[in-house]
Amino acid sequence: MSRRKTVVVAERADALGPLTPVTAETYLAGEAGSTEAGLSVINLCPADRYLSEGYYVSLLADARGHAVLPNVDTLEALANVPAALRLLEDAGIPTFHGSGADRRRTLTRLAALGGPEIVDTVTVFGRTDHRAVGRLAARVHRRFPVPVCQMSFARIDDTWRLFHLAPVPLSRVDAAQRKELAEAIESGKLGLNGPTPKPVAVRxxxxxxxxxxxxxxxxxxxxxxxxxxxxxxxxxxxxxxxxxxxxxxxxxxxxxxxxxxxxxxxxxxxxxxxxxxxxxxxxSTHSILRCGNKVYLSELLSRAKVPTPRTATVVTGSDYDEVVAEVGSPFVLKVPDGSFSTAVFKIPTQAAWDRTVPGLLAGSPLLIAQAWTPTDFDWRIGVLDGRPLYACRYWMVPGHWQIRRAAQNAAGAVKDGRVEGVPLESVPAAVKRVACRAARLIGDGLYGIDAKEVDGSAVVIEVNDNPDIHLDYEDQAEGDWVYEELVAWFVKRIDEEVASPLKS
The missing domain is CATH 3.40.50.1980 (Nitrogenase molybdenum iron protein domain)
Structure with a gap:
């Protein structure tokens, strides 16, 4: 497929590296081939006023079927900075609402908050040299694609927040930015794929x-x-x-x-x-309450005959030898409401029992003892609505028996084992089967099931609410399908809730 021809439109036909822009007047008049089909238009005219020349360039580009940056919807949005900030906030971008479009008054308000760190940057197709705000600037650009944009950020409570933005015309672009702009336009990687798409209706x-x-x-x-x-x-x-x-x-x-x-x-x-x-x-509250207590989970899984490692309940007066007789030695001791591997203890001896158990029972009347089942990794199966959503191997920390190793001292750092995404079709059927069985006992929401393969069989270790989903980790194998399914889960139930009053 051939690349679109790109036309740069500016107030004046000043050279832009090897490129020579056409003037707004020329483009609006339809001269110099500016009405050809299939053009990509980079509008670098001042367009901060409704019905200005720059505004008309984007408006007529859309009417001619040209792909244009910025499009008229973006210009309309950016003409009202407070409204634009609200739209960005709706998209999950941290913002600070100051004094409308008046940047200086906003700076005065920020100074009254203690004078947070400020970064002013000019982005070229969403890119900036300021690494601290680089990702945030790229996200702003995806929402409001502008070739050159001035953005202002303030660091408030350790979070960078956008408080002002405005398109920058070619006449205000310095030499270094002109060079970067020309190189980007020549490369053709501008995110221009056609005329302004009709916005998807918000469901x-x-x-x-x-x-x-x-x-x-x-x-x-x-x-x-x-x-x-x-x-x-x-x-x-x-x-x-x-x-x-x-x-x-x-x-x-x-x-x-x-x-x-x-x-x-x-x-x-x-x-x-x-x-x-x-x-x-x-x-749901149901899921939080039940997944948050290992005593409950142990009883639930046992009654449903979901395979687990041998398990015993420890109470005041429990005897070490009796526990060993039931689950073997060494064994793992768990606090009912512990999380992140921090309330899990390996008990290999009577001495370890004596050191550990009294203190734990002082904080909880019940503990869970579970058979020691060493493996190189745990399976983590994400389950949504009773079906597998993603799968990965959580590998043990090298030299340690858990997937997470707590800091060894105050100055130390927590260490996590490697996460390896695995395509669902490559996961042993027995692992997926027990994971889904366990999740369905809790509900139809999102759960992270920890499982192990032991002697050719799959056993469930835990059922977790609020499971991790990190980009390029848990979603490594399934990609965007993970997020599509999550969104579909919510949409289905929203639609059912809307329709429910109409049911007979």
Whole structure:
């Protein structure tokens, strides 16, 4: 397929490296071949006013079927900076709302907040030399594609937030940026694929509860960006909310919790609020309560005859030798509500029992002892609506018996084993079968099932709510399908909720 011919339009026909722009007047008059079919148009005219020449360049480019940057929808949006910031916030991009379009007054407000670090940058097709805001600038560009854009960011509470943006015409582009601009245009990698597409109608709004500073968050910023892009194609708007935004839950149709869960944590209140509003939610309060307690899971899996390692309950007065007789030695001791491998202890001897058990029983009346089942890796099977969603191997930390090794001292760092994505069709059928059986006992939401292969059979170790999904890790094998299925899960239940009053 041949590449589109690119026309650069500017106020004046100033040289842009090897390129010579046509003037806005020439383009609007339809001269110099500017009405040819299939053109790509880079509009570098001032277009900050409605019905200005630059505005008309983008408007007529769309009418002529040309692919144009920026398109008229982007220009309209950026003409109102506060409204543009709200749209970016809806897309999950951190913003700071200052004093409208007046950048200087916003800077004054920021100074009153303690004078946070400021980065002013000019992006060329979304790229900037400021690494601290590079990803954020690229995300802004994907939402509002502008060839050259001035963006201003402030670092507030350790989060970079956009507080101002404006297109930059060619007349205000310096020599270095002109060179970069010319090289980008010559390369043809501009994200121009045709006339302005009609926006996908918004079918639903999905709130994602997420805290950038949460060390245990199950998804990073880039993962949620991928979710947002996939959801947008399906007509679902994704908006991130924080732990101070409980009242905003009602503004949306569904809730996806992507921060640490637990009955005593703020996220639980968000799940309760969503359920009280009749909204589909991952993770439900039912899932959080049940997955968060290993005693409950042990009883549930045992009664359903889901295979697990040999398991015993430890209480005050339990005898080490009796536990060994039941599960073998060494064995693993677990605190019922522990997580992230931090409340799991290997007990190889009576002495280790004596050192460990009394202290643990002081904090919990019940403990779980489980047979020692050493393997090189654990299977992690993501299950959604009772079906496998993704699979990976969580390899043990080298020289350690767990997939995560806690810091050895105050100055030390947590170490995680390697994550290897595995195509679902390559996962042993027995592993997928027990994982789905275990998940269905809890509900139809999203669960991470930890399983092992032992002596040719599969056993379930744990059922986790709020499982990790990190870009290029858990989704490594299945790619965007993971996010498509998640969005479809929410849409199906939103539609059912809308239709339910109509059912007889």
């Amino acid at each position: 639903a709004s999905l709130a994602v509860l997420w805290e950038a500073n949460d060390p245990f968050k199950p998804s990073e910023d880039d993962t949620l960006t991928r979710l947002e892009r996939v959801a947008e194609k399906q007509g679902v708007r994704v908006q991130r909310i924080g732990l101070n935004d409980l009242e905003r839950v009602a503004e949306h149709d569904a809730l996806f919790i992507r921060c640490l869960t637990g009955p005593d944590l703020p996220s639980f209140r968000f799940a309760q609020r969503a359920e009280s509003l009749g909204m589909p939610v991952i993770d």
